[in-house]
Amino acid sequence: xxxxxxxxxxxxxxxxxxxxxxxxxxxxxxxxxxxxxxxxxxxxxxxxxxxxxxxxxxxxxxxxxxxxxxxxxxxxxxxxxxxxxxxxxxxxxxxxxxxxxxxxxxxxxxxx
Amino acid sequence: xxxxxxxxxxxxxxxxxxxxxxxxxxxxxxxxxxxxxxxxxxxxxxxxxxxxxxxxxxxxxxxxxxxxxxxxxxxxxxxxxxxxxxxxxxxxxxxxxxxxxxxxxxxxxx
Numbered sequence: 124x125x126x127x128x129x130x131x132x133x134x135x136x137x138x139x140x141x142x143x144x145x146x147x148x149x150x151x152x153x154x155x156x157x158x159x160x161x162x163x164x165x166x167x168x169x170x171x172x173x174x175x176x177x178x179x180x181x182x183x184x185x186x187x188x189x190x191x192x193x194x195x196x197x198x199x200x201x202x203x204x205x206x207x208x209x210x211x212x213x214x215x216x217x218x219x220x221x222x223x224x225x226x227x228x229x230x231x232x233x234x235x
Numbered sequence: 236x237x238x239x240x241x242x243x244x245x246x247x248x249x250x251x252x253x254x255x256x257x258x259x260x261x262x263x264x265x266x267x268x269x270x271x272x273x274x275x276x277x278x279x280x281x282x283x284x285x286x287x288x289x290x291x292x293x294x295x296x297x298x299x300x301x302x303x304x305x306x307x308x309x310x311x312x313x314x315x316x317x318x319x320x321x322x323x324x325x326x327x328x329x330x331x332x333x334x335x336x337x338x339x340x341x342x343x344x345x
Contacts, residue, residue, distance in 0.1 A: 127278075158335075163337065164337065165324065165335050165336060165337035165338050166279070166324065166335040167335075168333075168334070213278050213279070215333075220267075220328060221266065221267045221286075221328055223269055223281045223284060224269075224281075224326075224333055225281070226271075226278035226279045226280070227278050228277060228278050229276075229277070229278050
């Protein structure tokens with residue numbers, strides 16, 4: 124089954140404690156991206172990657188890092204989480220520009 | 236800057252009626268648009284897409300209309316069912332993949 128898998132689904136952490144949210148896709152897609160979703164603000168792109176070892180900032184990259192060492196994985200790293208990063212995060216993948224993006228089930232992160 | 240937005244944040248529709256969800260976009264260079272449905276606790280799911288060389292595209296119970304003159308996109312759902320209750324997003328294809336509108340919440344009244 125074609126899918127985008129995120130882990131964990133839920134995470135509560137404390138300010139400053141580094142964390143990683145993993146994302147994996149099994150569709151051999153080149154494009155992958157991370158979004159955060161906040162009430163009233165919709166989905167905002169954090170980072171995206173057009174291929175292995177190619178990443179770029181989206182609209183709200185501050186406080187986040189990503190890596191793309193292999194095609195299927197695109198982890199999101201929060202080196203020093205802060206409460207304003209409490210949000211619902213989605214990973215997505217697609218085969219390229221002008222094609223539909225497939226989304227993971229989401230990771231609800233709470234930073235206290 | 237360029238943006239994708241929605242006219243109405245909420246829409247309540249009687250079961251069996253047709254629903255129309257609207258979206259305005261401002262990037263005249265966009266050539267691909269998608270509608271997504273997001274149910275509570277789930278990630279967005281693809282509904283239907285349309286390219287800028289088309290005015291209309293139909294799927295199963297859904298139709299997307301594109302008016303490039305006024306930069307307007309709409310999603311029509313025929314015979315709305317309780318299972319259609321969700322938040323609907325339009326998305327515009329840009330350089331860095333997709334830019335999303337803020338969403339419209341559709342509530343179906345039984």
